[in-house]
Amino acid sequence: xxxxxxxxxxxxxxxxxxxxxxxxxxxxxxxxxxxxxxxxxxxxxxxxxxxxxxxxxxxxxxxxxxxxxxxxxxxxxxxxxxxxxxxxxxxxxxxxxxxxxxxxxxxxxxxxxxxxxxxxxxxxxxxxxxxxxxxxxxxxxxxxxxxxxxxxxxxxxxxxxxxxxxxxxxxxxxxxxxxxxxxxxxxxxxxxxxxxxxxxxxxxxxxxxxxxxxxxxxxxxxxxxxxxxxxxxxxxxxxxxxxxxxx
Numbered sequence: 001x002x003x004x005x006x007x008x009x010x011x012x013x014x015x016x017x018x019x020x021x022x023x024x025x026x027x028x029x030x031x032x033x034x035x036x037x038x039x040x041x042x043x044x045x046x047x048x049x050x051x052x053x054x055x056x057x058x059x060x061x062x063x064x065x066x067x068x069x070x071x072x073x074x075x076x077x078x079x080x081x082x083x084x085x086x087x088x089x090x091x092x093x094x095x096x097x098x099x100x101x102x103x104x105x106x107x108x109x110x111x112x113x114x115x116x117x118x119x120x121x122x123x124x125x126x127x128x129x130x131x132x133x134x135x136x137x138x139x140x141x142x143x144x145x146x147x148x149x150x151x152x153x154x155x156x157x158x159x160x161x162x163x164x165x166x167x168x169x170x171x172x173x174x175x176x177x178x179x180x181x182x183x184x185x186x187x188x189x190x191x192x193x194x195x196x197x198x199x200x201x202x203x204x205x206x207x208x209x210x211x212x213x214x215x216x217x218x219x220x221x222x223x224x225x226x227x228x229x230x231x232x233x234x235x236x237x238x239x240x241x242x243x244x245x246x247x
Contacts, residue, residue, distance in 0.1 A: 001026040001191050002047065002160055007056035007067070009042055016042050017053070018215040024160065024208075027189045031202040031223075034212035035238060040195040043212070044162045047193075048082050049075045061159050080108065083153035087165040089145045091137045097148045098124065098133035104156045116155075123151040127181050143174030150181055160191040167198055203227055211235045 002024040009017040017039050024030045032040050045051035046067070047058060053067035060081040065074040083104075091100050098120055105116035124133060127147040137145050146166055153161050163182065167175045179201050186192055186205050196202065202209050203223045210220040211230075219232045230236045 001028070001061060002193060003057075003059040004043075004047070005057040007043070007046055007058070008054045009039075009046055009051065010054055016215050017046065020056070020215075020217060022210070022217070024191060024193055026159075026191055028207045029186045029192045029194065029205050030208045030210065031194045031196060031206040032210045032212055033196065033199070033202060033238075034218075038212040039215040040212055041164050044084070044164050044193065044195055047162060048079050048084060050084075080156070081159045082162055083156040083158040083160075084162045084164065085146070085149050085153050085166050087168045089137070089142075089149050089169070091145055091148060091152075093137050096134050096136055097129065097140065097144075100137070100148055101152045101155050104152060108156065120151070120155050123154045124148070126154065127151045128177070141174060142170045143177045146170065146178045147181055150178070150185070154185070160193065161185070163192060163194040163196070165195050165197065167196065199227070211238065213238070 002022070004020055004022040007017050007020040020043060032043070034040055042051055046053040049070065052070065056067045058065050058067060058078065060078055063077045063081060065078060092103070095103070101120035101124060102116045105111045105119055106113065111119070121133065124130060127150050129144060129147055129151065132140065132144060140148065166182070167178050170178065175198070179198060182201070183205055206223050208220065209223045209226045211218050211226065213234055219226065219230060219235045226235065227239065230239060
């Protein structure tokens with residue numbers, strides 16, 4: 001479903017990704033963990049060309065693109081196959097929740113307005129926001145705004161959804177409602193690549209877990225393996241420190 005081969009990315013001659021190879025099978029939930037600055041978000045952004053890789057191969061389903069030779073049509077094909085949920089919500093403040101969800105189906109998918117509206121209403125109900133269609137983002141809680149973001153992603157009917165630390169901007173009491181929606185989407189078989197610090201989500205929901213540090217994949221495996229018996233000393237230190245901060 002998602003395959004990355006030899007992904008490199010630098011900013012101002014500073015290497016951020018150093019040859020990443022990664023595979024996500026259809027219907028899998030793959031969670032990426034690691035310290036801040038390890039390249040996790042940049043990796044997600046290279047997949048849909050929000051931060052084009054300097055070199056490497058990207059495949060989404062049947063679409064394969066060489067990052068060094070990507071044309072506009074290639075990039076648009078990748079973006080139509082993926083949707084992204086951002087940590088900062090990225091909603092249009094001058095549009096209602098429903099209008100935010102409708103934007104992709106109307107502008108990108110070119111659906112008729114009536115069809116886009118019905119689809120968007122369906123996905124708003126799917127994330128527990130029925131009745132909030134006419135609310136503006138500043139009238140919604142952070143958790144509700146993020147659920148609008150998830151509905152917006154679902155309305156694109158993508159092959160895969162990329163989640164970039166979707167709960168990091170939320171107050172602790174709002175995290176659970178967003179994670180519950182993500183778990184239900186995962187249970188329905190959506191292919192998901194998730195960058196998160198929510199270790200309980202990684203343990204309970206992921207099929208495969210990746211630990212990144214300094215632009216490289218240090219260790220990967222099943223959640224049971226990675227959390228219970230990490231093999232690399234760097235992974236052990238990260239998980240020990242993480243658990244210590246939550247005692």
